[in-house]
Amino acid sequence: MQQLRGREGARVRRAYREHADRTGVKWSGRQYRPDDFDSSDVVNQALSAATTSLYGVVHAVIVALGCSPGLGFVHTGHERSFVYDVADLYKAELAIPAAFDAAAADPSDVGGHVRRDMRDRMYRAHLLERCVKDVRRLLVGDDVVEDEWADVVSLWDGRFGSVAGGVAYGDGTAPF
Numbered sequence: 749m750q751q752l753r754g755r756e757g758a759r760v761r762r763a764y765r766e767h768a769d770r771t772g773v774k775w776s777g778r779q780y781r782p783d784d785f786d787s788s789d790v791v792n793q794a795l796s797a798a799t800t801s802l803y804g805v806v807h808a809v810i811v812a813l814g815c816s817p818g819l820g821f822v823h824t825g826h827e828r829s830f831v832y833d834v835a836d837l838y839k840a841e842l843a844i845p846a847a848f849d850a851a852a853a854d855p856s857d858v859g860g861h862v863r864r865d866m867r868d869r870m871y872r873a874h875l876l877e878r879c880v881k882d883v884r885r886l887l888v889g890d891d892v893v894e895d896e897w898a899d900v901v902s903l904w905d906g907r908f909g910s911v912a913g914g915v916a917y918g919d920g921t922a923p924f
Contacts, residue, residue, distance in 0.1 A: 752822060756836060763840040767848035790858055794847035797859040799835070801866040802843045803828065806835045809879040815887065837882055842869050 768775035773791050780788045780796050788796065810817050810830055820829020822836070835843075846865045855861040870876075901913035911917075 749822070756822065760836075760840065760844075763844045767844055771848045771852040773848050773851045785859070790854060791847060791851035793858045794850040794862045795843070797862040798843035798847040798850075798866050799839065801863050802835050802838060802870070803831055805870055805875060806838075806879055807831045809876060810834065810883060813880065813883055815883060821886075834879065834883060834886070838873070838875065838879075842866065842873060842875070845869075 764775055764778070767773075768791075775791065776789075778792065778795065780792045782796075785793060785796060807817055807828065815830065817831045818827045818829050820826065821833050823829040823832040826832070843866065846862055846869055850858055850862045850865060853861070902910045903913050905911050
């Protein structure tokens with residue numbers, strides 16, 4: 749596990765260096781205080797905004813799929829460990845370049861600029877669809893088979909068993 753974490757850290761540091769070189773942004777390392785956004789330099793502010801945007805989308809997908817955001821494999825001991833694991837799949841592709849591009853542009857509102865850019869990048873990258881597939885593959889494996897029940901929505905009633913979803917049973921028209 750330590751080797752895996754070390755390799756992941758080296759991969760991310762390499763991505764930081766490559767994007768610093770690409771954009772001409774001075775890079776002195778990842779330095780930020782979670783409780784004081786404004787105390788960081790512009791590139792670290794941009795990285796914080798970009799990763800926060802990415803974490804939000806990944807967290808939403810994980811919860812929508814009924815999974816636990818704390819179920820970490822690489823990251824552990826945090827209520828969003830699985831969010832961090834999954835987000836790491838996309839960080840070098842989406843968040844890091846968005847942050848360095850924003851730092852190079854030096855907008856007056858770096859946080860807003862990066863969040864809008866991340867929205868557009870995530871849309872173009874089809875992040876929601878990719879994230880769903882990746883979470884399923886991580887938890888179930890490559891043998892995921894779409895079954896005939898995938899689009900069936902039903903509810904469970906303690907007296908009648910499975911009942912159709914999308915019906916307003918409280919309006920008096922239900923058979924029970």
